[in-house]
Amino acid sequence: MKAYVFPGQGAQFTGMGKDLFDSSPKAKEMFERANDILGFDITKIMFEGTPEELKETKVTQPAIFLHSTILAEVMGDAFKPDMVAGHSLGEISALVANRTIAFDDGLKLVYKRALAMQKACESTPSTMAAVLGLEDSTVESICANQDGIVVAANYNCPGQLVISGDIAAVGKACEALKEAGAKRALILPVGGAFHSPLMEPAREELAAAIKETVFTEPACPIYQNVSTFAVTDPKEIQENLIFQLTAPVKWTQSMQNMIKDGATEFVEVGPGNVLQGLMRKIDRGVTTSKAEIS
Template sequence: MSSNLIFMFSGQGSQYVGMGKELYDNYEAAKKVLDEADQIVDFDLKDMIFNGPEEDLNNTKNTQPAIYTVSAMVKAVLTENDIEPAAAAGHSLGEYSALYAAGVLSFADGLKLVRRRGELMDQADPEGKGTMAAVIGMADAEVEAVLAEIDGIVTVANYNSPGQVVISGEVEAVEAAGELLSEEGAKKVIPLTVSGAFHSPLMEPAKEELKSTIEAVEFKDAQIPFIANVTADYVKKSSEIKDALIKQLNNSVRWVETIERFKADGYEDYIEVGPGRVLKGLMRRIDRSLNAYNVEDEKSLNKTLKKLK
């Protein structure tokens, strides 16, 4: 397989009712993954993924195991077609799928972790004090300068592509920042429908608990090159991967730098593995010279296989 192929794994927001259904119905490898997942979690995961309701699937404690599992289903089908990654990364939640792909975590351990992570993130902000918003059409440094002027907690959660960041923090602070960013020249500020201020200091209550959960799980050293969200650099040792994963909960996802680093090291082909095409879309904004594909169903699988074979 291509020695410069990256698997990149989708994060929250990519889920939809019915994701993975075609692969489940047509590929034994995908069916096996979801059937195994269903035995591990404490609710009917398959029913929720295929039938919803959407409101339940969108609750972070369900979204996280759902996306992780569908991503693993896609990966299993790619493996069956002799498509293997030379390196991997994942956006926020997707980092757990990337660690599974990199041989750091077993599928079962990764699934239990993301279920727990989802529960903790859901509980971290019971009163709904936190929110997030996407900021379009403004340079990173300009966004950071505006945030520094705001009273209260508001930080950059995701550096997604040039001119697109997500901010996160207390509702009042995020709203005030949104108004000031619009005045200072942001093209758009879009409030996000989320159940908390992810990747911000408001996730601190969940961090200690997540830390003890992660520390209790066996991690292996990465078997292929893996770039962490919080450092935008390669991490190989299992202990360092654990540290990066714990920090990720309340720190920024440095996605632009992650892709730029892969490019600098000669990686040219990128497959978004899992539901949606968010990361594929970001690739176009980060660097159009790179080849970006996605696999989530029969059509996208066949299209990608045709391009890569």
């Protein structure tokens, strides 16, 4: 069985999507429609922008979404998923690719998500840190014993967990994690505490938009960050997506469940190859590859 997985923030690069734009009339039409929906020329930033311009949350999130969903669309009959999943932002890409949400609606949601998260970041100084070389339970326990807010945010693969919270609490947790034997506990260059309780204002703002969006029966199951199991009920998918911003991304668990359910090949759809790297650390027994247009 073939699983298609969609990357999240951090996979962007200058020139992303240009090959699709140049080679496919369908892709060109979708990119131009995206410019109209967003009200600014995102394709110009994607194709020619500096790394700094691409790092802006309001650009990064829709750019990665566009690269992923347009690639899936122009693959045509070659895109035949038995199941899908997306890492954080990538979950919305996956929901468009498996026909749960329409492309235009997905783009609008991603842009609202980006602006809401940016606003939450600006209201409360916060950060994230990557922790390598410890058991998940050890990281969770140390976070739970800190003053302030610091929680496990991204379960990326065994031995790699990202924590998220207020600046002081994340800093103290990093010190404690190093003392506990972490190979690394490194503050990340991000704008705020994604997938933590500090994203509650953004979750509330996005919840209203998600509730107004039409969710239909998907073409195949999605393994969501919040639940980790196969979901096909549109209402359940909608509810899980609402809670995603304040809940951890359970990527390791989701991938393990996809494998248990029969996935033998994982195809990464979108910029970068981060998810292929994580999969090699989760289970070397499965095949990984990059989606391409024929």
